[in-house]
Amino acid sequence: MAEEIRILLAHADQIDPAQAEDYIKVGGYKGLEKARGMTSKDLIEEVKKSGLRGRGGAGFNAGMKWSFVPPAEVKYVVCNLDEGEPGTYKDRIICEKNAQALIEGMAICGVAINAQQGYIYCRGEYPFVVDLLRKAIQSAKDVGALGDFDIEVRMGAGAYVCGEETALIESIEGHRGEPRFKPPFPGVAGLWGVPTVVNNVETFACLPYILTNGADCFASIGAPKYPGTKVLTLTGDVNNPTYFEVPTNYILSDVVYKLGGGVKNGRKFKAVQVGGTSGAFIPEQNLNTPIDFDSMSAIGAALGSGAVLVMDETRDIVDIVTRISKFFEHESCGKCNPCREGTFRCREIMEKINSGRATEADIDNLLLLARVMKRAALCGLGQAAPVPITSTIEHFGHEYRRKLLQYA
Amino acid sequence: MIKLTIDGKEIEVARGTMLLDACRQAGADIPTLCYDPDLRLAGSCRMCVVDVKGRPALVASCVAPAENGMVVQTESDDVVESRKIILELLAARHKFECPTCEKDGECKLQDYMYRYGVKESRYDGEGPHFGMEDPNPFIERDYDKCIMCTRCVRACDGITGAQAINVKDRGHHAKIAAPFDGKLADSTCVFCGQCIMVCPVGALSSKVAAGQGKPAQNKKVLTTCTYCGTGCTLELNVNNDRVVGVTSNRDENWSPVNKGALCVKGRFGWDFIHSPDRLTTPMIRENGGLRPASWDEALDFAAGKIKEIKEKYGPDSLAMFSSARVTNEENYLAQKLMRAVIGTNNVDHCARL
Numbered sequence: 034m035a036e037e038i039r040i041l042l043a044h045a046d047q048i049d050p051a052q053a054e055d056y057i058k059v060g061g062y063k064g065l066e067k068a069r070g071m072t073s074k075d076l077i078e079e080v081k082k083s084g085l086r087g088r089g090g091a092g093f094n095a096g097m098k099w100s101f102v103p104p105a106e107v108k109y110v111v112c113n114l115d116e117g118e119p120g121t122y123k124d125r126i127i128c129e130k131n132a133q134a135l136i137e138g139m140a141i142c143g144v145a146i147n148a149q150q151g152y153i154y155c156r157g158e159y160p161f162v163v164d165l166l167r168k169a170i171q172s173a174k175d176v177g178a179l180g181d182f183d184i185e186v187r188m189g190a191g192a193y194v195c196g197e198e199t200a201l202i203e204s205i206e207g208h209r210g211e212p213r214f215k216p217p218f219p220g221v222a223g224l225w226g227v228p229t230v231v232n233n234v235e236t237f238a239c240l241p242y243i244l245t246n247g248a249d250c251f252a253s254i255g256a257p258k259y260p261g262t263k264v265l266t267l268t269g270d271v272n273n274p275t276y277f278e279v280p281t282n283y284i285l286s287d288v289v290y291k292l293g294g295g296v297k298n299g300r301k302f303k304a305v306q307v308g309g310t311s312g313a314f315i316p317e318q319n320l321n322t323p324i325d326f327d328s329m330s331a332i333g334a335a336l337g338s339g340a341v342l343v344m345d346e347t348r349d350i351v352d353i354v355t356r357i358s359k360f361f362e363h364e365s366c367g368k369c370n371p372c373r374e375g376t377f378r379c380r381e382i383m384e385k386i387n388s389g390r391a392t393e394a395d396i397d398n399l400l401l402l403a404r405v406m407k408r409a410a411l412c413g414l415g416q417a418a419p420v421p422i423t424s425t426i427e428h429f430g431h432e433y434r435r436k437l438l439q440y441a
Numbered sequence: 442m443i444k445l446t447i448d449g450k451e452i453e454v455a456r457g458t459m460l461l462d463a464c465r466q467a468g469a470d471i472p473t474l475c476y477d478p479d480l481r482l483a484g485s486c487r488m489c490v491v492d493v494k495g496r497p498a499l500v501a502s503c504v505a506p507a508e509n510g511m512v513v514q515t516e517s518d519d520v521v522e523s524r525k526i527i528l529e530l531l532a533a534r535h536k537f538e539c540p541t542c543e544k545d546g547e548c549k550l551q552d553y554m555y556r557y558g559v560k561e562s563r564y565d566g567e568g569p570h571f572g573m574e575d576p577n578p579f580i581e582r583d584y585d586k587c588i589m590c591t592r593c594v595r596a597c598d599g600i601t602g603a604q605a606i607n608v609k610d611r612g613h614h615a616k617i618a619a620p621f622d623g624k625l626a627d628s629t630c631v632f633c634g635q636c637i638m639v640c641p642v643g644a645l646s647s648k649v650a651a652g653q654g655k656p657a658q659n660k661k662v663l664t665t666c667t668y669c670g671t672g673c674t675l676e677l678n679v680n681n682d683r684v685v686g687v688t689s690n691r692d693e694n695w696s697p698v699n700k701g702a703l704c705v706k707g708r709f710g711w712d713f714i715h716s717p718d719r720l721t722t723p724m725i726r727e728n729g730g731l732r733p734a735s736w737d738e739a740l741d742f743a744a745g746k747i748k749e750i751k752e753k754y755g756p757d758s759l760a761m762f763s764s765a766r767v768t769n770e771e772n773y774l775a776q777k778l779m780r781a782v783i784g785t786n787n788v789d790h791c792a793r794l
Contacts, residue, residue: 192611209607209608214482214484214501214504216506362613363611363612364612365613366611366612366615367589367608367610367611367613367614368483368485369485370485370486370488370527370530370588370589371487371523371526371530373589373612373613373615374527374530374531374533374534374564374613375530376612377567377612377613378566381564381566382566401526402526404522405522405523405526408490408499408523409487409490409498409499409523410487411484411485411487411501416498
């Protein structure tokens with residue numbers, strides 16, 4: 034079970050992602066055709082039955098999300114291509130290798146919820162992906178694949194928080210990238226106040242396969258409760274740092290040792306951070322865990338965006354987490370108190386520890402602040418920002434303590 | 442109607458009621474900083490968080506609809522711990538100038554720190570660093586006291602419609618700013634001072650009233666603004682029999698016309714009251730200069746001249762131009778005087794301009 038299964042990337046580098054004709058030659062747009070022949074209710078049921086869960090990080094059942102959309106004259110389909118988690122580039126890879134599958138997936142969602150307009154919100158650092166997607170959409174329109182469904186590509190301006198779906202919507206509307214409180218959820222009142230489905234690139238890109246091959250086929254791949262494949266981006270101290278598409282019951286240690294070829298330079302493994310910068314640090318003893326959403330949650334981690342960052346024995350955990358805390362201080366939008374002030378004070382205390390000026394009381398203060406941020410912050414950013422801190426204090430507490438004042 | 446349990450008390454509220462209102466109906470005192478019933482909701486200060494059974498995170502009650510069967514604790518250990526830490530975080534960026542602060546005694550940060558026994562902040566790193574000078578004559582902006590509730594931004598947009606201020610930058614470095622971080626005078630600000638009205642702390646205050654009396658020292662006397670015909674209710678702040686400021690009452694029952702909103706004249710244009718330049722007796726112009734006179738003398742003089750003109754040139758040679766700064770009753774009497782006593786319809790009023 035150390036093999037990749039390629040669904041989204043099956044035809045990677047064999048077809049031109051900008052050309053709809055290429056995609057059609059390998060069976061593309063059949064799923065959309067099938068979707069058009071179904072009632073909206075049956076289509077949503079089919080997606081529910083496939084067990085497809087959101088690949089953006091929250092892991093919510095996609096069909097279920099769609100089923101909450103109330104009837105309305107105008108609705109929107111929004112694709113989240115903000116991909117702001119450092120170390121994550123799987124959405125870029127999916128676009129670069131198989132942009133048409135994303136476009137088809139969005140159109141399928143359009144059929145399901147009866148929407149005629151889609152938006153792709155692409156991170157500002159990917160201007161070449163914007164060009165590619167615009168060409169790909171034009172090509173799909175030219176061959177008549179999209180029917181009356183249209184897609185517009187909007188570009189972000191470099192804010193991590195705009196990966197949060199409501200901040201993303203605010204940004205498309207031309208406002209400051211700040212999350213909205215929920216409810217109302219975007220499914221009920223989203224972009225410009227109308228029902229809006231927001232899904233990740235990877236989620237949309239799974240849909241053509243589900244429709245073409247049937248929900249049961251998809252549901253039989255990987256972990257039963259989080260079926261399908263997951264595109265992982267492996268970075269850090271491994272011999273083979275690249276991207277992979279694996280079934281969701283794939284074991285984390287296989288990602289590191291089999292796909293990744295083990296730790297670089299013959300060094301020993303220290304930790305792996307899964308799911309991006311806001312993910313937990315996983316120590317060696319938890320490596321034998323499947324990567325699926327629920328298995329990761331069970332060890333206090335999150336699959337999140339599918340970034341896998343490996344750190345070898347020479348890495349200074351406290352130094353790494355200090356840098357992460359700087360990232361969150363910089364990326365907090367500043368709307369809610371726990372995150373705005375919390376990320377700032379987390380960075381201050383982490384720097385104090387990292388520079389050998391702290392005491393045990395500072396660690397206690399950090400844990401208390403982390404607890405309040407997790408419980409009281411408005412959006413996922415503030416709630417998840419302390420995770421790298423708490424998970425490393427839990428698993429690598431000795432690295433913190435050896436930097437405290439009394440031992441320096 | 443839906444039923445829910447709040448602090449062990451079962452209550453019934455209409456569907457669509459916000460949890461904050463439900464909690465208050467159940468007698469719970471929920472602290473809020475960013476919440477303002479007249480403004481677009483923000484849900485950002487997180488002071489109103491409550492514990493809802495079965496929810497992994499705390500729930501901001503001001504933006505959460507009450508749901509049937511909810512079991513809510515408004516002062517659980519988690520809730521109190523979160524509120525205390527939020528207060529400490531805010532305290533760490535707040536300049537405690539309470540003895541000389543215009544808001545001393547009417548400050549929500551002070552009130553809640555007292556309520557939760559927050560004496561100091563454990564966050565002893567960088568302190569307030571947001572200070573700015575804005576040389577306008579009306580509004581003092583001291584962002585070293587700002588707690589980023591954004592009520593000023595929402596009032597500027599939602600009540601006045603000026604959209605002169607918004608949030609600039611991100612994270613801890615976010616602050617309230619006029620366009621390009623400039624001065625209010627160079628923005629669309631109309632200096633209505635609604636931002637001062639909604640500010641829960643001393644970050645925004647009146648420069649005109651500065652140093653003349655703290656809220657607790659001032660007696661508030663409700664009156665009607667005389668600057669125009671709108672009839673806004675305002676509160677004269679009276680200290681030692683002197684008017685030392687104008688604030689407004691936002692209660693619709695007391696302030697039905699304006700619900701607390703005022704304009705630059707109503708809120709800041711009251712310093713003439715005790716001006717030494719103000720006339721205190723009638724004056725009569727004689728030999729190219731003015732001399733003080735008694736009311737009887739002055740009125741006799743004016744009446745005599747009016748009579749003289751009317752007899753010589755007829756009643757239509759006279760006209761009355763009255764002011765919105767007097768009451769409707771006085772304006773009524775003015776036109777009555779012209780029509781019934783002088784005998785002319787030449788009556789006009791500044792509100793027609």
